[in-house]
Amino acid sequence: MLSRLSPYWLWLLLAIPAFGILSDVLTSTDPKALKHALHPSGEFAARFMIISMMATPLAMLFKGRSFPIWLKKNRRYFGVAAFAYSALHLGFYLVSRGSLEKILGQATDFDILTGWLAFLIFLPLAATSFDAAVRALGPRWKSVQRWVYAAAVLTLLHWAAKDGWEGLPPALVNFAPLALLEGYRIWYWYIRPKPARTA
Numbered sequence: 001m002l003s004r005l006s007p008y009w010l011w012l013l014l015a016i017p018a019f020g021i022l023s024d025v026l027t028s029t030d031p032k033a034l035k036h037a038l039h040p041s042g043e044f045a046a047r048f049m050i051i052s053m054m055a056t057p058l059a060m061l062f063k064g065r066s067f068p069i070w071l072k073k074n075r076r077y078f079g080v081a082a083f084a085y086s087a088l089h090l091g092f093y094l095v096s097r098g099s100l101e102k103i104l105g106q107a108t109d110f111d112i113l114t115g116w117l118a119f120l121i122f123l124p125l126a127a128t129s130f131d132a133a134v135r136a137l138g139p140r141w142k143s144v145q146r147w148v149y150a151a152a153v154l155t156l157l158h159w160a161a162k163d164g165w166e167g168l169p170p171a172l173v174n175f176a177p178l179a180l181l182e183g184y185r186i187w188y189w190y191i192r193p194k195p196a197r198t199a
Contacts, residue, residue: 045085
């Protein structure tokens with residue numbers, strides 16, 4: 001069934017959280033509505049990034065299963081969605097601060113700096129996520145996309161450090177499946193005993 005899901009329907013599904021977040025912001029009379037929208041937009045950005053990164057280790061772990069194959073085929077959609085939600089998150093942050101002075105004053109705070117760095121890494125990843133870029137870059141495309149691991153670490157730190165590290169428990173819960181799968185991937189390729197070759 002997943003294999004027959006149109007990319008347009010997938011885009012719609014990925015956009016549903018954004019519709020809810022934007023609806024809350026646009027209809028709320030709470031002056032802090034933008035600030036309240038920061039967390040869900042950032043969390044969905046992180047979750048979609050995590051899902052896209054889980055595709056390859058899931059396909060290794062569950063060889064031949066339809067869902068990992070579908071996810072691996074469509075992971076770029078989740079990656080682009082992660083960038084879109086991170087841009088929405090950044091937009092909410094900039095508007096909620098209200099002035100360039102406040103934005104610059106917080107730029108070197110650890111939780112804010114890690115967010116900026118993660119977003120800067122997202123920019124080339126999103127720009128090279130299309131078929132034309134894949135063809136143009138050739139083998140270099142994978143090297144560019146590997147920067148997602150740095151973005152993931154920075155995103156984890158950005159989430160964990162919010163509100164005086166109160167974000168650490170939910171950040172660890174969300175990143176734990178990815179960490180376990182990447183641990184399996186490392187074990188599979190570098191640690192597990194290799195089968196003996198027959199003469």
